[in-house]
Amino acid sequence: MSQQRKAVALISGGLDSLLAAKLLLDQGIHVEGINFYTGFCVEGHTHAIRKKDKAKPKRNNALWSAEQLGIKLHIIDIIEEYKDVLINPKHGYGANMNPCLDCKIFMVSKAKQWMEENGFDFIITGEVMGQRPMSQRKDLLPVVVRESGADDRLLRPLCAKNLAATLPEREGWVDREKLKDFSGRNRKPQMALAAEFGFEDYATPAGGCCFLTDKNYSDKLVDLWQARNKKEYELDDIMLLKVGRHLRPAPHYKLIVSREEGENKFLKGYKKQFSSIELTSHNGPLTLVDGKLSDEDFKMASRIAARFSQGRDADMVTVKITGPEGNEKTIEVPPMPASEIKQEWYI
Secondary structure, X not given: OOOOOEEEEEOOOOHXXXXXXXXXXXXXXXXXXXXXXXXXXXXXXXXXXXXXXXXXXXXXXXXXXXXXXXXOEEXXXXXXXXXXXXXXXXXXXXXXXXXXXXHHHHHHHHHHHHHHHOXXXXXEOOOOEOOOOOOOOOOOHHHHHHHHOOHHHXXXXXXXXXXXXXXXXXOOOOOHHHOOOOEOOOOHHHHHHHHHHOOOOOOOOOOOOOHHHOHHHHHHHHHHHHXXXXXXXXXXXXXXXXXXXXXXXXXXXXXXXXXXXXXXXXXXXXXXXXXXXXXXXXXXXXXEEEEOOOHHHHHHHHHHHHHOOXXXXXXXEEEEEEOOOOOEEEEEEOOOOHHHOOHHHEO
């Protein structure tokens, strides 16, 4: 009997990687999934916090995909290693702060390392020629192959017939005729294939969980780097950029103002890292303060926080300011009128 070949599939949680792995499973290949955790793809995170999102699915789509396929999924933390990819992308950024091509190269190179360490034969990705402008153009697909070091052990089942045959195809491990020739941004062929396989309730096609592709999120990240005068971040920074209103009334400090009770509870977890502002006379948001503030700065910040509270129309509100060490002081301030909240403060 011929040896059963083994492939490691990059499982993002999207439809394409699900289908790519299924095509190889149906050819008798032993497939295991790998999902790299960068910190920027946290599905269901904000859905779990905000009341208005309570009805939205809260699942890890990569785990869901592995369950549908019946395969083992290896989730690997690459937060620290990924920093250099994001901060110093050789091939630059996409429309926002997404280093898509460098990201793909890095993940395929990590998959190659895993493949060699675990005795697997080749790598599967769900890439489709022409689907993503920064990382899946025809002229860029070979760049991923070359710079990742994967060479011809990288198989893209959904568009394989549009590309030169890889080692698994040439050696007969995989039947090339059973692979696909998908191309372009039209997802109808993938959706039809999903229906053929009986997959339902999969992640929205053309969607994506990477916050770096989102302009609002990217603007907050750039602002963070500019304020610190250096490109650096920790996991807490990544998480906080997803929550609350972010306002910078002055270059030396930023306010993170919760929008509802769920965010209030979440931000309380960071009170030992930041100064915070809470209204004691009225219901209102918890506000984290990132930066070093004078007494006058704190008065202004408190007035801004009061504007988003139920005391916005009161003559005065009472505010408790708490430092990261737990020291407290109480002040009274008039809420800032809406007309004085400048649009350029919003990040």
